[in-house]
Amino acid sequence: MRATVMYKAHDVQIADVPDAGLRNPTDAVIRVARACICGSDLWPYNDGPNVSGQQMGHEAIGVVEEVGSDVRTVKPGQVVVMPFAYSDGTCTFCGDGLQTSCVHGGFFGQGTEIGGAQAEALCIPYADGTLYPLPVGEDDALMPSLLTLADVMGTGHHAALTARVAPGASVAVVGDGAVGLCAVIAAKRLGAEQIIIMGRHEDRIRLAKEFGANDVVSERGEEAHERVRSLTGGFGVHAVLECVGSGQAIGTATAIVRPGGGIGRVGLPHYDTVPDVQPIFNENVSVAGGPAPVRAYIEELLPDIMEGRIEPGRVFDKTVDLDGVPDGYRAMNDREALKVMVRP
Numbered sequence: 001m002r003a004t005v006m007y008k009a010h011d012v013q014i015a016d017v018p019d020a021g022l023r024n025p026t027d028a029v030i031r032v033a034r035a036c037i038c039g040s041d042l043w044p045y046n047d048g049p050n051v052s053g054q055q056m057g058h059e060a061i062g063v064v065e066e067v068g069s070d071v072r073t074v075k076p077g078q079v080v081v082m083p084f085a086y087s088d089g090t091c092t093f094c095g096d097g098l099q100t101s102c103v104h105g106g107f108f109g110q111g112t113e114i115g116g117a118q119a120e121a122l123c124i125p126y127a128d129g130t131l132y133p134l135p136v137g138e139d140d141a142l143m144p145s146l147l148t149l150a151d152v153m154g155t156g157h158h159a160a161l162t163a164r165v166a167p168g169a170s171v172a173v174v175g176d177g178a179v180g181l182c183a184v185i186a187a188k189r190l191g192a193e194q195i196i197i198m199g200r201h202e203d204r205i206r207l208a209k210e211f212g213a214n215d216v217v218s219e220r221g222e223e224a225h226e227r228v229r230s231l232t233g234g235f236g237v238h239a240v241l242e243c244v245g246s247g248q249a250i251g252t253a254t255a256i257v258r259p260g261g262g263i264g265r266v267g268l269p270h271y272d273t274v275p276d277v278q279p280i281f282n283e284n285v286s287v288a289g290g291p292a293p294v295r296a297y298i299e300e301l302l303p304d305i306m307e308g309r310i311e312p313g314r315v316f317d318k319t320v321d322l323d324g325v326p327d328g329y330r331a332m333n334d335r336e337a338l339k340v341m342v343r344p
């Protein structure tokens with residue numbers, strides 16, 4: 001079968017790989033109906049993959065083709081969304097709603113053994129725990145929004161929850177990528193009164209406003225911090241949703257949070273230490289977040305998508321087939337595309 005393989009930085013190709021098949025009785029095989037390229041795929045695209053030959057992609061909606069003998073709830077023919085992490089659904093951490101820490105869990109699209117979703121098909125470990133059946137056909141008009149349940153919408157929601165966004169809160173979202181935009185949706189959904197988007201891309205800012213952002217801060221560094229403080233009566237925001245993962249982004253987060261506020265980190269950290277630990281200690285700021293257990297959030301977010309209250313699928317602005325995936329990486333890396341959908 002054909003799949004997206006990364007050999008080295010800036011070298012993404014569509015290659016022939018062994019067909020996806022069942023390896024364990026708890027596995028299922030899905031035919032990929034929709035996948036996408038993630039902002040986090042751009043880290044290996046620029047810095048090099050974990051291993052040469054890394055199979056890429058961790059977000060998909062698929063149709064179940066085959067299930068192992070121990071799979072109980074997932075059935076062939078079902079349309080399912082796969083979170084970016086697989087999980088058994090039965091361990092103590094899955095019970096806590098923290099499927100990304102599942103004792104049998106792991107991540108798609110990280111190496112050569114567990115496949116990637118930017119492919120014709122994919123083997124899903126622990127199918128009953130991992131997959132979530134969707135109440136739609138594979139050509140449903142809601143497909144783009146449903147696809148965001150695999151990662152970006154759930155991740156934006158996690159940023160809002162871990163930053164403790166509450167009704168009436170003031171919120172700053174650091175980053176105007178797909179996760180940042182979904183974080184705006186999540187903050188609005190949880191009742192935030194003031195949402196400040198921090199970013200500089202005109203089309204993304206426009207979408208952020210349509211999703212519920214009231215204020216835009218496009219400055220950088222100290223100037224940006226000053227602007228946020230001036231927009232919040234001099235105090236800073238209740239909640240910072242850090243959706244980038246750079247040292248500059250976390251520095252902004254600690255600078256603009258108000259006393260007693262929270263920082264929710266969902267950008268994969270490319271820094272070693274959180275800055276300003278003493279001032280944020282003095283101000284009782286909580287720093288939380290991590291990889292989002294998106295599997296836990298599907299049940300809550302799905303009705304809002306099905307009933308049209310939120311439209312996170314609007315983050316997709318380019319669609320490619322498998323052959324177009326390498327160009328999709330290039331387009332996202334050049335900031336020509338916000339988020340690319342793949343129809344294998």
Ligand SMILES: [Zn+2]
Nearest residue numbers: 088091094102
């Ligand atoms: Zn588990």
